[in-house]
Amino acid sequence: MTTKLTTAVPRLGDRTLWSTLTCSAYLNHAGIAPLSDPARHAIERVIAESSQRGSLAFGQRVAERERLRSRLASLFGAREAEIALVPNTTYGLGQLALSIPWRSGDRIVVWRGEYPTNVTVFQRAAELFGLSLTFLPGSDLAADGGADLGTLTRELRRGGVRLCAVSAVQFQTGVRAPLAEIAALCHAHGAQLIVDAVQAAGAVPLDVRALGIDYLAAGAHKWLLGADGAGVLYVAAEHQQALRPAITGAMSYTGATDMLFAGPGHLSYERALRADAQVFEGGMFGSVACAAFDASVALILGLGVAEIYRHVNAYLDALEPAFIARGFTSLRLPDAARRSCTLSFRPPATHTAPVLAAALAERGVTCACPDGLLRLTPHWPNNVAELPRILDALDDALTLRA
Numbered sequence: 212m213t214t215k216l217t218t219a220v221p222r223l224g225d226r227t228l229w230s231t232l233t234c235s236a237y238l239n240h241a242g243i244a245p246l247s248d249p250a251r252h253a254i255e256r257v258i259a260e261s262s263q264r265g266s267l268a269f270g271q272r273v274a275e276r277e278r279l280r281s282r283l284a285s286l287f288g289a290r291e292a293e294i295a296l297v298p299n300t301t302y303g304l305g306q307l308a309l310s311i312p313w314r315s316g317d318r319i320v321v322w323r324g325e326y327p328t329n330v331t332v333f334q335r336a337a338e339l340f341g342l343s344l345t346f347l348p349g350s351d352l353a354a355d356g357g358a359d360l361g362t363l364t365r366e367l368r369r370g371g372v373r374l375c376a377v378s379a380v381q382f383q384t385g386v387r388a389p390l391a392e393i394a395a396l397c398h399a400h401g402a403q404l405i406v407d408a409v410q411a412a413g414a415v416p417l418d419v420r421a422l423g424i425d426y427l428a429a430g431a432h433k434w435l436l437g438a439d440g441a442g443v444l445y446v447a448a449e450h451q452q453a454l455r456p457a458i459t460g461a462m463s464y465t466g467a468t469d470m471l472f473a474g475p476g477h478l479s480y481e482r483a484l485r486a487d488a489q490v491f492e493g494g495m496f497g498s499v500a501c502a503a504f505d506a507s508v509a510l511i512l513g514l515g516v517a518e519i520y521r522h523v524n525a526y527l528d529a530l531e532p533a534f535i536a537r538g539f540t541s542l543r544l545p546d547a548a549r550r551s552c553t554l555s556f557r558p559p560a561t562h563t564a565p566v567l568a569a570a571l572a573e574r575g576v577t578c579a580c581p582d583g584l585l586r587l588t589p590h591w592p593n594n595v596a597e598l599p600r601i602l603d604a605l606d607d608a609l610t611l612r613a
Contacts, residue, residue: 221510223522226592228510235575235604236597241382241410241553241588242579244436249510250503254438257502272498279505282512283443287427288418292487293451295444296496300409301328303428303444304376306491307405308336309457315341317373320366320402324349326382329407333376343371352377353386353544360392367400375404379411383581384542385553385588387415394423403450409433412443413508414523414552414590416516419445426450431500434552434590436507440500446488456484460493519591523552529595530554530587533602537609542584555584562609570608576601 221228228247229237237245246254260268276296284291297303319333323346337344345366351359366372375397377388394404405426411417413434419427427445431437446454461467465485469477484490511519524547531541531554538559544550558564564580571578579586 221514221591223514223518223591224594226594229592234572234577235600236577236589236593238576238578238587238589238593238601240414240434240436240590241385241586243432243439244434244590246438246503247436247507247510249506250437253502253506254499257499261498272501275505276496276498276501279501279508282505282508286412286417286508286512286516287443287445288420289445290448292489293419293445293448295446295488295491296501297428297442297444297491298440298497298500299442300407300428300430301332303442303491304328304405304407305332305335306444306456306458307426307428307446307454308332309339310454310491311336311374312453312455313340313342313373316343316371318343318345318366318371320345320347320363320372320375322347322349322352322377324352324381324383325376325378326407326410328409329376329378333374342373345372349381352381352388353384353542357546358389358392358549360389360396363393364396367396367402370400372397372400372402375402376407377404378407378409379417380415380551380553382410383584383586384555385410385551385586386542386544387411387549387551389549390417390422390424394425397425398423409442410553411551413511413516414519416520419447431504431507434588435504436510436590437504438500440497441504444488444491446491448487451487451490454490456490458493459484459490463490463493514591520552522591523589523593524550526589526593526595527552527554527587529598530601533598534605537605539585552588552590554587555581556587557583558585559609562611566611567605567608570611571604574604574607576604 230248232245280291280294284294321330347362351362380387397404403425406424408427408429412429425447429443431441432439464482534556539556542555564583564585567585568578568580
């Protein structure tokens with residue numbers, strides 16, 4: 212069996228590498244991204260090699276996994292030892308929620324409006340360890356003239372806050388959190404910052420060191436353009452020794468593979484835990500999902516996240532006024548520095564977002580409708596030449612009634 216290989220040459224505004232994508236305009240990368248040809252062919256190659264060689268192909272899978280780790284470190288401005296490969300955002304955040312050395316009475320700060328992943332894992336930690344969870348108004352992040360961090364400052368000054376958890380980009384509105392400012396406030400009051408980056412990574416520049424982020428998690432299947440079942444967890448080196456991993460496996464320990472390859476006498480249950488982020492990897496990994504993830508991250512690095520961000524926002528700049536002219540209310544902030552690559556609207560009073568999203572899908576435009584909003588999330592393959600088709604589909608959909 213042979214697998215066709217793709218010569219991957221990514222170009223902004225060119226969806227050639229999505230040769231099997233059937234819709235006219237794909238605007239739901241904040242939900243689930245369609246697989247590119249390079250990602251699909253990487254999956255096919257791994258399946259073929261596993262079918263042909265079984266365990267003899269495993270060494271190649273390990274090498275590919277380490278290449279992915281290196282690429283993710285470059286993407287986030289991290290060191291390879293600070294990167295763990297995990298199945299999804301929830302797993303990464305959950306590992307940290309259970310592994311921080313909590314003290315009874317410690318406080319965690321979260322924001323209302325967050326996707327549940329970035330709240331529920333900390334609710335569970337609060338139940339297990341006797342912690343206190345404080346909700347801040349989500350509207351603070353979208354305040355006129357800049358994010359209002361006054362409530363956060365007051366909570367930090369009250370004392371006892373151990374951790375603040377925030378999304379880099381809010382999943383409903385696309386509002387971009389001021390991560391550097393939040394991190395600086397946290398650190399000035401002895402707290403740490405954990406970031407759910409799944410709505411940003413791959414489309415919004417994120418440098419964990421420059422921003423002062425302590426922990427970060429993201430899944431591969433959205434803006435990172437990978438397959439579901441893969442993700443990334445960042446743990447700053449200065450925090451690794453203090454963590455107490457709650458869930459470990461055979462691969463969480465030093466010299467874990469010696470008993471498999473180094474001869475007799477290496478089976479041991481007393482090995483030390485790894486001293487880097489890989490302590491959270493534990494066991495066997497999803498080779499197929501990692502292969503797709505690796506191919507996708509390579510495309511993103513080839514273009515550069517800053518260039519992707521500029522390209523997508525130029526697309527949204529062209530699209531936004533046309534929706535407003537048709538009675539939609541944009542939730543995109545006027546300040547360009549606070550924007551992500553998400554454009555969300557409240558529909559006209561005569562229509563609902565779920566009905567409009569379904570009607571657009573029938574007309575070749577794929578988007579989403581989280582919590583009653585119409586959300587459009589293009590990526591670097593999208594081209595402004597799509598706009599007439601999108602608007603034709605929208606005008607047709609608007610003839611319907613909820």
